[in-house]
Amino acid sequence: MDQSNAARKPEPDLASTKRDPEEESVHRALEGFYRTGKPPWDTGVTPPELVALVEGRGALPPGRALELGCGTGTNAVYLARHGWEVTAVDLIGRAVDQAGKKAAAAGAAVRFLHGDATRLDELDVPGPFDLFFDLSCYCGIPLHRRDAYAAGLTHRADPGARLLMFGYGPEPLGNPIPKITSWAAGVTADELRARFPGWELLDVTPGTNPVPTFWFTLRRNA
Numbered sequence: 606m607d608q609s610n611a612a613r614k615p616e617p618d619l620a621s622t623k624r625d626p627e628e629e630s631v632h633r634a635l636e637g638f639y640r641t642g643k644p645p646w647d648t649g650v651t652p653p654e655l656v657a658l659v660e661g662r663g664a665l666p667p668g669r670a671l672e673l674g675c676g677t678g679t680n681a682v683y684l685a686r687h688g689w690e691v692t693a694v695d696l697i698g699r700a701v702d703q704a705g706k707k708a709a710a711a712g713a714a715v716r717f718l719h720g721d722a723t724r725l726d727e728l729d730v731p732g733p734f735d736l737f738f739d740l741s742c743y744c745g746i747p748l749h750r751r752d753a754y755a756a757g758l759t760h761r762a763d764p765g766a767r768l769l770m771f772g773y774g775p776e777p778l779g780n781p782i783p784k785i786t787s788w789a790a791g792v793t794a795d796e797l798r799a800r801f802p803g804w805e806l807l808d809v810t811p812g813t814n815p816v817p818t819f820w821f822t823l824r825r826n827a
């Protein structure tokens with residue numbers, strides 16, 4: 606499952622027997638996006654909210670970062686190029702392959718892992734980490750897997766660690782794929798407060814998208 610910028614041997618996907626029907630639907634939908642070329646979210650641009658955290662006034666000192674749902678690796682590469690020791694995980698093998706190539710082309714050392722952010726214990730990611738970054742991964746995770754995601758991060762967080770997360774809010778126009786109830790639920794501040802005990806929700810800033818989106822910043826209690 607590990608790919609440190611090197612050509613990756615084809616790996617068996619996470620055993621589909623572990624996935625329930627909703628997880629299977631999410632997996633199929635995501636694979637479809639990557640199979641048909643460039644997914645709509647893959648802008649190749651690092652968002653200003655992450656740039657501010659890394660380079661802005663009061664920037665975090667570089668440390669160890671874990672990106673959840675890294676896609677094709679734009680932001681993992683950005684963090685590595687700014688002195689962070691980066692591990693990045695994605696559920697879809699094609700995304701991880703592209704991420705590895707992007708990092709190699711940029712000369713950035715990133716540890717990419719093909720795996721499930723809700724099952725970090727199955728990957729070699731002991732941590733601890735100072736920063737977790739999630740750009741639109743958590744908000745697509747089936748609701749019943751989200752406690753496992755939160756526990757995985759909490760277990761690997763240094764005291765004071767940050768979690769910077771971008772997510773879609775509850776979908777006001779209904780659900781594009783009704784089988785995936787999480788995609789209509791999105792993510793809210795109240796949900797994060799409930800699912801991340803031991804963390805403080807420091808900031809919620811609305812995104813600029815035409816539908817409700819949010820940037821959340823959480824800090825692990827000391």
Ligand SMILES: C[S@@+](CC[C@H](N)C(=O)[O-])C[C@H]1O[C@@H](n2cnc3c(N)ncnc32)[C@H](O)[C@@H]1O
Pocket residue numbers: 635646647648673674675676677694695696697700720721722723739740741742745746
């Ligand atoms: C909307 S895309 C965003 C990708 C990337 N963060 C970006 O902005 O380009 C969500 C990403 O999360 C990944 N993902 C979804 N569920 C995941 C899970 N349980 N574990 C790891 N990655 C997951 C998807 O494969 C996809 O690459």
